[in-house]
Amino acid sequence: MSDIIQLLPDAVANQIAAGEVIQRPASVVKELVENAIDAGSSSITVRVKDAGKTYIQVVDNGRGMSENDARLCFERHATSKISEANDLFAIRTMGFRGEALASIAAIAEVTLKSRSTDNELGTMIRISGSRIEAQEKDSIPAGTNITVRNLFYNVPARRKFLKTDQTELRHIITEFNHTALAYPDIEFQLIHNSTQVFNLPAGNLKARISGIFGKQIQQNLINLETETSIVKITGYIGKPEYAKKTYGEQFLFVNHRFMRHPYFHKAVMKAYEQILPADHFPSYFLFFETDPSTIDINIHPTKTEIKFEDERSIWQILLAATREAIGKHNLSPSLDFSKEGIIDIPVLKKDQDIAMPRENINRSFNPFENEGSSQYSGAMQRREAHRDWEKLYEKKSNDDLTPGFGFQGPDETGQEQENGIRQEDGIRQEARYLQMKGKYVLTPVKSGLMVIDQRRAHIRILYEQNLAILQKDSVNAQNTLFPETIELNTSDYKLCLELVDEIGKLGFEIRDFGHNCVIVHSIPANTAIHDIKSVIETLLEQYKNYASELKLDQHEKLARSTAIAAAIRYGKQLSIKEMQELVDQLFACSNPNTTPGGKAILNIVKLEDFEKHLA
Numbered sequence: 117m118s119d120i121i122q123l124l125p126d127a128v129a130n131q132i133a134a135g136e137v138i139q140r141p142a143s144v145v146k147e148l149v150e151n152a153i154d155a156g157s158s159s160i161t162v163r164v165k166d167a168g169k170t171y172i173q174v175v176d177n178g179r180g181m182s183e184n185d186a187r188l189c190f191e192r193h194a195t196s197k198i199s200e201a202n203d204l205f206a207i208r209t210m211g212f213r214g215e216a217l218a219s220i221a222a223i224a225e226v227t228l229k230s231r232s233t234d235n236e237l238g239t240m241i242r243i244s245g246s247r248i249e250a251q252e253k254d255s256i257p258a259g260t261n262i263t264v265r266n267l268f269y270n271v272p273a274r275r276k277f278l279k280t281d282q283t284e285l286r287h288i289i290t291e292f293n294h295t296a297l298a299y300p301d302i303e304f305q306l307i308h309n310s311t312q313v314f315n316l317p318a319g320n321l322k323a324r325i326s327g328i329f330g331k332q333i334q335q336n337l338i339n340l341e342t343e344t345s346i347v348k349i350t351g352y353i354g355k356p357e358y359a360k361k362t363y364g365e366q367f368l369f370v371n372h373r374f375m376r377h378p379y380f381h382k383a384v385m386k387a388y389e390q391i392l393p394a395d396h397f398p399s400y401f402l403f404f405e406t407d408p409s410t411i412d413i414n415i416h417p418t419k420t421e422i423k424f425e426d427e428r429s430i431w432q433i434l435l436a437a438t439r440e441a442i443g444k445h446n447l448s449p450s451l452d453f454s455k456e457g458i459i460d461i462p463v464l465k466k467d468q469d470i471a472m473p474r475e476n477i478n479r480s481f482n483p484f485e486n487e488g489s490s491q492y493s494g495a496m497q498r499r500e501a502h503r504d505w506e507k508l509y510e511k512k513s514n515d516d517l518t519p520g521f522g523f524q525g526p527d528e529t530g531q532e533q534e535n536g537i538r539q540e541d542g543i544r545q546e547a548r549y550l551q552m553k554g555k556y557v558l559t560p561v562k563s564g565l566m567v568i569d570q571r572r573a574h575i576r577i578l579y580e581q582n583l584a585i586l587q588k589d590s591v592n593a594q595n596t597l598f599p600e601t602i603e604l605n606t607s608d609y610k611l612c613l614e615l616v617d618e619i620g621k622l623g624f625e626i627r628d629f630g631h632n633c634v635i636v637h638s639i640p641a642n643t644a645i646h647d648i649k650s651v652i653e654t655l656l657e658q659y660k661n662y663a664s665e666l667k668l669d670q671h672e673k674l675a676r677s678t679a680i681a682a683a684i685r686y687g688k689q690l691s692i693k694e695m696q697e698l699v700d701q702l703f704a705c706s707n708p709n710t711t712p713g714g715k716a717i718l719n720i721v722k723l724e725d726f727e728k729h730l731a
Contacts, residue, residue, distance in 0.1 A: 141168025152176035167284035282614030354399030387438035593623035
């Protein structure tokens with residue numbers, strides 16, 4: 117029997133490794149930027165075209181490479197970061213496996229130009245599909261310039277499954293943000309199709325957060341800092357009132373490396389659990405510093421899953437530090453001394469005598485003395501003022517009763533009336549609808565009392581209306597009195613531009629204003645929208661929420677998101693006419709019982725249940 121086991125060629129092995137390390141253009145950006153950081157760069161520029169599918173270039177001013185290093189860096193498991201297994205427990209660099217460049221070169225056309233600071237000439241290497249096509253001397257600036265073209269050109273199945281340019285660009289922005297936040301002392305630039313997306317000068321962490329997420333986030337940040345023998349935690353958390361219903365501004369770093377750690381995320385959420393609804397998520401940007409020997413970063417190809425030696429203790433430290441930061445800012449009232457009515461704080465003078473505080477009291481007062489005493493008369497006057505309070509509840513004539521959910525008495529025919537409207541089928545007509553606590557609409561039915569959640573009902577109504585509009589491809593819009601300019605963070609801005617045509621079908625006319633801003637010129641005619649900015653932000657958040665639900669097509673995601681964003685809020689007071697219209701429209705829907713997400717809209721409390729409680 118002949119042998120059947122054989123060694124794979126290096127090119128094939130590199131393509132297999134690329135399937136783990138390089139999943140999309142954003143993975144290339146991540147690996148190349150991390151290499152630039154490890155090279156000691158103070159300035160890094162990333163240029164991409166067509167969301168990285170056509171062209172990715174990363175230029176840095178780091179230490180560069182010699183001619184031999186430039187050639188050797190494309191070999192699999194060639195690295196300058198470790199030399200033995202024990203080095204894995206003292207890693208302080210971003211990359212260390214030596215798989216990234218070999219994997220990229222296996223599935224793309226790569227050109228590397230690099231010059232070390234102590235050489236006059238640099239090296240240019242061109243490689244395609246793991247094959248060296250050219251290598252020569254070149255006159256270039258100190259540092260490294262690496263260009264990746266036609267990603268997955270020789271793996272068409274992988275290229276076919278890439279998403280739209282806007283989606284892939286959002287993934288690039290996400291990876292870029294992870295690195296830029298971890299190193300605020302490095303200057304970063306991101307340019308897409310010759311348009312500058314980010315220009316982040318070197319500075320402090322707060323300035324970097326503001327540069328990425330917009331200046332408005334500065335008012336949202338609370339400083340957090342704690343240091344123990346196990347770990348040092350610094351950074352910022354968000355004020356509870358600015359929490360959102362979707363993820364997007366939650367970042368954890370350990371030794372300047374971005375990580376995903378659900379266990380530590382729960383610690384932060386637990387600190388907020390008494391002051392935030394369960395479906396809201398606060399912002400946080402937290403940096404852990406610990407001994408590299410106490411963590412393991414070599415458990416996943418992307419190196420974003422980190423294992424800690426003493427996770428429970430760090431969990432408790434993080435929980436306590438977050439609660440302390442929230443308490444210092446939120447629960448301690450602040451005094452504004454810039455306003456009138458400044459509190460007069462007495463100052464003790466040098467030779468001033470300190471006297472015992474005195475209080476004037478009448479020691480001869482006796483509340484049990486006879487009625488003639490002045491003290492007794494005052495007490496009796498107060499008592500008289502509250503006498504006969506029961507008279508307030510004496511029965512008045514039917515004409516004095518205020519109609520509500522109530523009853524106005526029988527008419528001359530002996531039939532009960534309410535505001536002059538005769539009772540029909542045991543239901544008084546004027547009182548057919550009642551709103552309770554700005555949340556529920558109550559209406560009697562033959563079997564008992566129907567309770568309708570007003571916001572969920574409106575979500576169902578708007579969802580079906582939006583879906584019908586999108587399927588018919590018709591626009592029902594009304595112009596705003598004044599166009600409203602809305603500033604978004606970069607990721608939401610790109611998503612909004614991606615959805616602008618589909619959102620336009622619902623009546624939102626949105627135009628790009630540049631610099632992460634859009635202008636809203638019209639809104640849906642079937643919806644009363646007072647805060648356009650809040651609706652657009654909520655729409656984008658909800659759309660991201662449904663992005664992972666593969667069973668939903670784009671129309672359904674957008675119809676759901678817009679319905680949730682534009683539906684009436686809890687606490688809104690409705691007139692009788694508005695409640696009637698809400699109920700009528702709800703029961704005209706194909707499914708009036710549940711929201712698009714499956715939550716119950718209404719419930720009927722049966723008449724026998726009332727009788728049980730009143731028995």
